[in-house]
Amino acid sequence: MTALLAIESVSKRFRGLRAVDRVSCEILPGQVFAVIGPNGAGKTTLFSMVAGVLRPDEGTITFAGERIDGRRPDEIARRGIGRTFQNVRPFPALSVEDNVVIGALLHAKDMEEALERAHQVIWQLDLFAKLRQPAAALALPDRKRLELARALATRPKLLLLDEVMAGLRPTETDQMVAILRELNRTTGVTILLIEHVMRAVMALASRVLVLHHGAAIADGTPEEVVRDPAVIQSYLGAEAL
Amino acid sequence: MSALWADTPLRGRVLAAVLLAAFLAAPLIADRYLISVLILVLYFAYVGQAWNLLMGFAGQLSLGHALYLGIGAYVAAALWIHFGVGPWLGVFAAIPIAALGGAFIGWLGWRFSIEGVYFALLTIAFAEFTRIGFDHWDFTGASAGFFLPIGGEAAAQWWNLGGGPLLFYYVALALATGATGLIAGLRRSALGYRWLAVREDAEAARALGINIFRARMAAMLISSSMTAVAGVFYAFYYRNLFPAQVFDIGRSIELILAPIIGGLGTVFGPIVGALILTPLGEALIAATQRLGLDAPGTKAVFYGLALMVIIWLRPNGVWPWLAGVLGIRSKGP
Numbered sequence: 001m002t003a004l005l006a007i008e009s010v011s012k013r014f015r016g017l018r019a020v021d022r023v024s025c026e027i028l029p030g031q032v033f034a035v036i037g038p039n040g041a042g043k044t045t046l047f048s049m050v051a052g053v054l055r056p057d058e059g060t061i062t063f064a065g066e067r068i069d070g071r072r073p074d075e076i077a078r079r080g081i082g083r084t085f086q087n088v089r090p091f092p093a094l095s096v097e098d099n100v101v102i103g104a105l106l107h108a109k110d111m112e113e114a115l116e117r118a119h120q121v122i123w124q125l126d127l128f129a130k131l132r133q134p135a136a137a138l139a140l141p142d143r144k145r146l147e148l149a150r151a152l153a154t155r156p157k158l159l160l161l162d163e164v165m166a167g168l169r170p171t172e173t174d175q176m177v178a179i180l181r182e183l184n185r186t187t188g189v190t191i192l193l194i195e196h197v198m199r200a201v202m203a204l205a206s207r208v209l210v211l212h213h214g215a216a217i218a219d220g221t222p223e224e225v226v227r228d229p230a231v232i233q234s235y236l237g238a239e240a241l
Numbered sequence: 242m243s244a245l246w247a248d249t250p251l252r253g254r255v256l257a258a259v260l261l262a263a264f265l266a267a268p269l270i271a272d273r274y275l276i277s278v279l280i281l282v283l284y285f286a287y288v289g290q291a292w293n294l295l296m297g298f299a300g301q302l303s304l305g306h307a308l309y310l311g312i313g314a315y316v317a318a319a320l321w322i323h324f325g326v327g328p329w330l331g332v333f334a335a336i337p338i339a340a341l342g343g344a345f346i347g348w349l350g351w352r353f354s355i356e357g358v359y360f361a362l363l364t365i366a367f368a369e370f371t372r373i374g375f376d377h378w379d380f381t382g383a384s385a386g387f388f389l390p391i392g393g394e395a396a397a398q399w400w401n402l403g404g405g406p407l408l409f410y411y412v413a414l415a416l417a418t419g420a421t422g423l424i425a426g427l428r429r430s431a432l433g434y435r436w437l438a439v440r441e442d443a444e445a446a447r448a449l450g451i452n453i454f455r456a457r458m459a460a461m462l463i464s465s466s467m468t469a470v471a472g473v474f475y476a477f478y479y480r481n482l483f484p485a486q487v488f489d490i491g492r493s494i495e496l497i498l499a500p501i502i503g504g505l506g507t508v509f510g511p512i513v514g515a516l517i518l519t520p521l522g523e524a525l526i527a528a529t530q531r532l533g534l535d536a537p538g539t540k541a542v543f544y545g546l547a548l549m550v551i552i553w554l555r556p557n558g559v560w561p562w563l564a565g566v567l568g569i570r571s572k573g574p
Binding site: 053082085093103114154 | 431438
């Protein structure tokens with residue numbers, strides 16, 4: 001199977017610091033792929049290059065057979081990559097409905113279709129009761145789900161999730177895991193997630209890439225990765241044994 | 242348009258219809274003075290709509306809309322005086338020239354990431370350059386002013402936008418009504434939603450596939466074009482143009498007050514704001530004169546105080562509150 005997203009020896013430097021150092025990986029269609037690593041490992045930098053916020057210094061990023069490295073975020077979104085932000089940023093003054101409609105407009109031919117798509121996604125993520133509420137009035141778990149809904153409304157082939165579990169309580173994390181699993185199962189959407197919450201990674205990911213000091217130190221199934229001595233050493237800590 | 246009308250709550254429709262009917266019928270009872278005040282109300286409602294489109298919807302602060310107003314005024318006046326081209330035709334020259342100016346400022350600002358207050362400074366700078374340029378351009382009378390003929394033949398030529406207050410009143414009413422319809426339609430369009438997204442969070446908007454440069458530019462082109470039309474109206478209504486007045490920053494400021502007081506980013510805000518502010522200004526003039534307080538600046542002081550009180554009481558503008566009181570809840574913000 002050819003990769004939906006192929007990252008090939010991508011590097012990014014910030015004033016001499018190698019934030020990402022020749023990282024390569026392939027994400028297959030339908031996969032849930034997690035990138036983990038300690039703070040400052042380069043996860044967010046890698047993510048930003050895929051999303052078009054940063055341009056790689058070296059290497060290529062190919063999405064659905066097309067080079068996307070160096071393209072603008074809106075061009076990348078149009079090609080079928082949806083994303084969420086580490087610090088959630090739904091449009092605060094707009095209602096839940098309007099937030100999601102804006103996402104749906106990307107590939108809808110008219111307002112009617114966008115509204116229909118938006119309502120469908122809002123149902124799916126269980127936000128319908130809050131349809132008319134402004135995003136600013138929602139609690140954090142709802143804001144996170146709203147951001148997910150907005151990204152899904154663009155009908156992405158690949159969903160980039162930047163620490164979507166951060167700040168959630170364990171029960172809320174489990175809910176989010178269930179939502180993502182269901183999405184992946186029913187729509188076949190490919191998911192690339194950056195995550196700190198190992199509980200979520202173990203439950204969701206079929207493949208895990210571990211970054212440390214900008215370099216990939218392990219790549220495999222969650223079970224393989226957590227048993228890898230280098231990963232335990234640098235990230236999980238000896239007590240994880 | 243019909244879908245838009247159907248989307249508006251019943252009380253909103255009734256209010257809009259009553260307001261329009263009142264304006265249509267006003268000349269039956271209003272005297273010459275009241276008509277002149279209502280012309281100003283409609284003028285400020287119209288330019289307020291134009292400015293609110295850029296600021297209230299697309300989130301870009303312009304403090305230099307006098308530029309488009311002035312360009313519109315001077316282009317139409319120069320075409321009429323030097324080439325005998327009437328304003329109904331001249332407006333179609335004024336629009337693209339003003340829009341080109343807007344496009345240039347937008348390009349400079351957004352291409353080079355000049356955002357927020359710095360963008361506002363850029364808009365002021367261009368209005369000022371242009372004022373200085375026109376101050377020295379003899380073709381349009383330089384600082385001594387540019388005058389359109391009054392009386393005689395020009396007096397009753399509606400086809401050349403010459404005539405009495407009633408002509409200007411109905412032209413202004415048509416402009417304000419048309420602008421409100423246009424803005425209401427745009428608000429519900431895909432483009433309108435993109436503007437709101439860009440206003441709320443440009444980075445998040447980009448992640449949803451929105452080309453923020455293009456969205457902002459569209460708002461700028463429509464806003465500057467609309468303002469140029471107001472400029473043509475201004476030139477033929479006042480029939481004299483001085484760069485120091487038309488391009489003045491005070492001109493830019495006065496046209497942003499109605500939408501701010503009425504409610505930024507709302508469709509009815511600029512109308513409500515204009516309905517409050519213009520009569521308030523006129524009343525203050527009358528009151529200060531009657532009280533013998535006609536020292537220079539007295540009116541401005543009271544006007545400023547009144548603005549502060551309104552903003553203090555209704556920081557989101559009068560219209561969102563008024564809509565709540567009247568039981569009109571629109572679907573959007």
